[in-house]
Amino acid sequence: MSKIIINQNEELTGRIMSVQKNSFIIGYEDEEIPGKLKGSFYGEETESLPVVGDYVVFRYNPVGESMILGVCERKNLLQRPDQAKTAVMQYMVANVDYTFIITSLNEDYSYNRIARYVSVVLQGGSVPVVVLTKSDLCSNPGRYIREVESISDKVRVHAISAIYGIGTDELEEYMKPGVTICLMGSSGAGKSTLINSLSGGEVMKTSEVRESDSTGKHTTTHRQLIKLKNGVSVIDTPGMREIGMAETQEGIDETFSDIVELEHMCRFSDCRHDTEPGCAIKAAIESGELSEERYMLYKSLGTENQRNYAKKKKISMWAKEAKKFKDMNNIY
């Protein structure tokens, strides 16, 4: 393979392929260039630090780490609360066209968790595509496809078996040159196996799930962008133990936009959808237009979100008071 010629100190635009602590790998043409941040990044909001998928301007250094000078404007940014406990936002990936929400058709399957992912993805401005994996282990994938489709009309669903090559051709419609796809889901769901199948080779390590409860072993440990031969970029991510909901109200409303619309049709603007007359929600449930299960899901995600927001406010209040106390008593 012929190496491209880059001059020292030349300013170039590349794409972040992986981030580990303060070390970055920048993809430029077919090269993988180690990079570090320019000093002025420190002390900035975490939102402005480069994440996987970001386009960055860097100064090329052929003998050491190249200096990242700035992050180009993002098309979108997916984020999630770091820990349900602190509700601090963690920025995950940027410039993603489709997010594959990977769930295997075994004990890992959870209607509620898929709805959370869909809301987080819509909030981030990417298109959610639910990929139900390991269809070879399931006798009735159709049932699950219909259930996921019922979550929202914003979501697309495919059932596949990466190992037996079943249904993977359905994913071809997303495989256009220049497109970026991020894969998310629990450990052991089959994210890396699917990437290997899409790339036609072994680009990612995979490992077996624990037989007792079908959970994975956290084989993928950090986010990683892989450029496939067909010009598609895929981002593999480590399995998440949980997916919280803080600050995703817009995503929840978008996922359940039909319910939000119905709420606006109630006779009273402050209708609690309980005993009030002229309630559009109750009427839709009674007529079968809206399933009660889906309405309960919408309500539970919204309530949880408000609770997280309240918790976050409380934490920042404590932090402010602690700082005031320290300042007053000259404690450093």
Ligand SMILES: Nc1nc2c(ncn2[C@@H]2O[C@H](COP(=O)(O)OP(=O)(O)OP(=O)(O)O)[C@@H](O)[C@H]2O)c(=O)[nH]1
């Ligand atoms: N039967 C079956 N097994 C599969 C399929 N896809 C993946 N697996 C198996 O599931 C296990 C876990 O797959 P991985 O691809 O490592 O899962 P992952 O989502 O990348 O997991 P983490 O990296 O830990 O987040 C492996 O043993 C795979 O062989 C499938 O379509 N059918």
Ligand SMILES: [Mg+2]
């Ligand atoms: Mg993996």
